[in-house]
Amino acid sequence: GAVVSQHPSRVICKSGTSVKIECRSLDFQATTMFWYRQFPKQSLMLMATSNEGSKATYEQGVEKDKFLINHASLTLSTLTVTSAHPEDSSFYICSAYRVAKGKTEAFFGQGTRLTVV
Amino acid sequence: QKEVEQDPGPLSVPEGAIVSLNCTYSNSAFQYFMWYRQYSRKGPELLMYTYSSGNKEDGRFTAQVDKSSKYISLFIRDSQPSDSATYLCAMSGGGYQKVTFGTGTKLQVIP
Numbered sequence: 380g381a382v383v384s385q386h387p388s389r390v391i392c393k394s395g396t397s398v399k400i401e402c403r404s405l406d407f408q409a410t411t412m413f414w415y416r417q418f419p420k421q422s423l424m425l426m427a428t429s430n431e432g433s434k435a436t437y438e439q440g441v442e443k444d445k446f447l448i449n450h451a452s453l454t455l456s457t458l459t460v461t462s463a464h465p466e467d468s469s470f471y472i473c474s475a476y477r478v479a480k481g482k483t484e485a486f487f488g489q490g491t492r493l494t495v496v
Numbered sequence: 497q498k499e500v501e502q503d504p505g506p507l508s509v510p511e512g513a514i515v516s517l518n519c520t521y522s523n524s525a526f527q528y529f530m531w532y533r534q535y536s537r538k539g540p541e542l543l544m545y546t547y548s549s550g551n552k553e554d555g556r557f558t559a560q561v562d563k564s565s566k567y568i569s570l571f572i573r574d575s576q577p578s579d580s581a582t583y584l585c586a587m588s589g590g591g592y593q594k595v596t597f598g599t600g601t602k603l604q605v606i607p
Binding site for chain 1: 528530532537538539540541542545547584586588590591592593594595597598599600
């Protein structure tokens with residue numbers, strides 16, 4: 380089956396530094412990937428839609444200058460949390476859609492637990 | 497009103513019980529329906545995928561879609577402690593349309 384790989388699975392960084400999270404679709408091309416944030420005991424919150432070759436589309440309330448998204452190829456999207464602060468500590472998950480014959484399947488990465496100290 | 501409604505639980509059942517998880521939705525354009533299982537501190541894992549109305553069975557899992565009632569269900573037979581997780585329903589209109597998720601139901605299967 381399709382696999383989406385996300386790296387790193389866990390990262391601890393100092394306040395003020397930047398952290399990059401990678402999301403790869405391993406056996407299919409994904410022109411669109413999605414980035415979610417999940418707080419403890421809450422559901423997924425869509426942050427932004429990453430489109431290959433164009434600018435990402437951010438959901439309302441998400442700072443595009445803080446959460447930089449780059450979708451450089453059909454299999455790779457990156458999320459960079461810039462000048463991280465403790466309130467950015469969360470679980471970040473990427474998702475890629477495999478679309479074939481109109482059927483849409485959303486596959487998720489393993490998630491990245493970010494802790495900002 | 498949210499597009500997708502899902503009881504957050506928690507739902508506790510004894511091992512071996514039949515579990516019924518449900519979601520309702522309001523958008524009649526939804527055509528594709530999915531169920532995900534998410535273990536603590538892991539990304540969601542696609543469990544079941546159905547198109548339009550009907551049933552789909554995979555091992556101990558059965559997904560049902562009733563588009564006329566805008567209601568979907570996931571049944572787990574012979575539940576196991578390893579089934580303890582949060583189950584999210586999700587749906588979309590197909591293609592690259594946004595997938596809308598329920599809030600998830602936390603299930604605990606007690607040995």
